[in-house]
Amino acid sequence: DAGVIQSPRHEVTEMGQEVTLRCKPISGHDYLFWYRQTMMRGLELLIYFNNNVPIDDSGMPEDRFSAKMPNASFSTLKIQPSEPRDSAVYFCASSSGSQKDEKLFFGSGTQLSVL
Amino acid sequence: KQEVTQIPAALSVPEGENLVLNCSFTDSAIYNLQWFRQDPGKGLTSLLLIQSSQREQTSGRLNASLDKSSGRSTLYIAASQPGDSATYLCAVRTSGTYKYIFGTGTRLKVLA
Numbered sequence: 001d002a003g004v005i006q007s008p009r010h011e012v013t014e015m016g017q018e019v020t021l022r023c024k025p026i027s028g029h030d031y032l033f034w035y036r037q038t039m040m041r042g043l044e045l046l047i048y049f050n051n052n053v054p055i056d057d058s059g060m061p062e063d064r065f066s067a068k069m070p071n072a073s074f075s076t077l078k079i080q081p082s083e084p085r086d087s088a089v090y091f092c093a094s095s096s097g098s099q100k101d102e103k104l105f106f107g108s109g110t111q112l113s114v115l
Numbered sequence: 116k117q118e119v120t121q122i123p124a125a126l127s128v129p130e131g132e133n134l135v136l137n138c139s140f141t142d143s144a145i146y147n148l149q150w151f152r153q154d155p156g157k158g159l160t161s162l163l164l165i166q167s168s169q170r171e172q173t174s175g176r177l178n179a180s181l182d183k184s185s186g187r188s189t190l191y192i193a194a195s196q197p198g199d200s201a202t203y204l205c206a207v208r209t210s211g212t213y214k215y216i217f218g219t220g221t222r223l224k225v226l227a
């Protein structure tokens with residue numbers, strides 16, 4: 001498997017624009033997570049899905065953020081409208097949920113800069 | 116609310132030294148704990164996972180221990196090498212949830 005795939009790797013946009021980040025989890029993994037990493041706050045869990053259903057979105061900062069998982073192989077995180085304080089690295093991760101292998105596998109991240 | 120702390124924030128050691136990284140968590144009702152490595156500009160790679168019923172896990176030169184009652188885990192790196200230079204993070208999964216809460220990380224530099 002190619003691992004967790006995120007796109008784009010880098011995104012530079014202007015304040016007020018809509019941003020969509022994409023993630024393809026490892027095939028067969030039932031859990032998908034979106035994290036945000038900043039120097040000030042470290043790694044923060046935004047939302048996670050189980051079998052395509054959002055389970056906990058308590059980490060989503062505000063209504064400008066939304067996430068979807070239309071099928072087992074694709075998820076999006078959307079920010080509309082974007083603000084400079086949204087600048088961060090956004091990671092997607094997946095896990096099988098199996099007791100035999102519960103490790104989290106991370107993608108390479110999307111570096112978002114909002115000007 | 117689970118809080119995870121890692122001390123020290125940064126560490127610089129000469130090559131060959133054995134070292135210990137620390138992770139503390141406030142809620143001892145955990146399901147498991149993972150140690151990760153993150154290289155600059157990259158994603159995180161899981162190194163070791165310890166279930167709540169286990170005391171330690173080993174992989175090569177790495178050994179992770181878990182003391183649930185005291186809310187502590189350590190990552191022991193034997194015979195450190197320059198290639199071990201990275202940021203090491205621990206993450207705790209609290210019982211009854213699939214949420215992983217991450218520590219702030221320890222930035223390790225091993226000098227040749």
